[in-house]
Amino acid sequence: MTSTPTAARAPAPERPRRGRPGRTGRPGRPRVRAGLERAGYGLAGFALMIAAWYALHASGFVAAGLLPRPDEVVAAAWRGFTGQGLLLDVRVSVTRVFLGVAIGTAAAVPVGFLLAWYRPLRAMLDPLIGFFRALPPIALIPLVVVYFGIGEPARISVLVYASFFTAVIVVHEGIASIDPLYIKAARSLGASRTEVFTRCVLPLSVPQFLVAVRVALGVSWATLVAAELVAAQRGLGAVIQNAGNFFKIDEVYVGITLIGIVALAMDRVLRVLMRRATRWQERTGE
Structure with a gap:
């Protein structure tokens, strides 16, 4: 008598291991x-x-x-915040940088689009943009004083200049690097030029817009001291200049440290906004 083989048992389903992202009920825990x-x-x-x-x-x-201790710098910062209006200097500098970045990047976005989409225009304007981008903003201070005076528009114009040419390069390169396969696929599905632009190019350009803002923000903070050379009475750049004139080294360090702290905080906030705005993109990790 031949015996029939017994049916093979189906393997038991593997239990999800705790702690692995994507297999637990709390996917946010590994990210935190x-x-x-x-x-x-x-x-x-x-x-x-x-x-x-x-x-x-x-x-x-x-x-x-010539080199104060960190606690001496903290003490000088406390004196500035409590009695010398240092908080007002921070607010004035943040306002200037915000206006410079907002105006510069807003003007750079359409220019970057035009450079990316029209090759003859790119061939004509690309050398000019490279020329002006290489000029340090501090070299333009005498001309800024002649054309804009010594008021707030002069200081804002220096930051706009630095932000604009930086953002143009980032926007242009970002749009030019969009995979043509997306555009060809949209056209093959019957999309018009307007639909290709609004539903394909614009969403794919959002990350580059945010990168342009982030880069322009860093350049604007680096240019702040040059912008506040134009007869500024308030601002972190003015704090550094006035402290240097009177050889107050600890206050110079206060101004430098505050520029770095505020710039870092603004950059972190912008990175969070970038992650939220580009959540639909596949990210390989940070």
């Missing part, structure tokens, strides 16, 4: 953990910088009085 880990590394970097600062001060490598 990664964010905290990045924040911890960032704080560790700042801690190392402060420790190196203290070590350099204690070594005597820099002459006494």
Whole structure:
């Protein structure tokens, strides 16, 4: 008598392992953990910088009085916030940078589109944009004073100049790098030129717009001191210049540190907005 083979048992379904992203009921937990880990590394970097600062001060490598300790800089910042209107200086500088970036990038977006879509126009204007982008804004201060005076429009115009030419390059390169396959696919489905632009090109250009704003923001903060050379009475650049004129080194460090802190905070906020605005994109990780 031959025995019939027994039916093979179906393998039991694998139980999801806890802690893996995408297999648990709380997919946000690994993302939060990664964010905290990045924040911890960032704080560790700042801690190392402060420790190196203290070590350099204690070594005597820099002459006494030329390198204040971090706690002396903090004390000078506290004095500025409580009695010297340093908070007003921060607000004035943030307003100038915001206006410069907003006006410069708003003007750069259509120019970047035109350069990316029309090859003859790109061939004609690309050398000019490269020429003006290479000019340092501080070299234009005498002309700015002649044409705009010494008021607020003169300072804003320097930041607009720096933001515009930086954002034009980013927008142009971003739009020009869009995969033509998307446009060909849209046209093959019967989309008109307007529909291709509004439903294909514009959504694919959103990340590049935000990158242009982010790059222009960094350039504007780097140009702030040059912009506030134009007879500025308030602002972080003015704080640095006035402190340097009276050899108040700790206040110079206060102005420099505050520019870095505010610029970093604005950049982090912009990165969060970028992640939310481009959530539909496939991200390979940060």
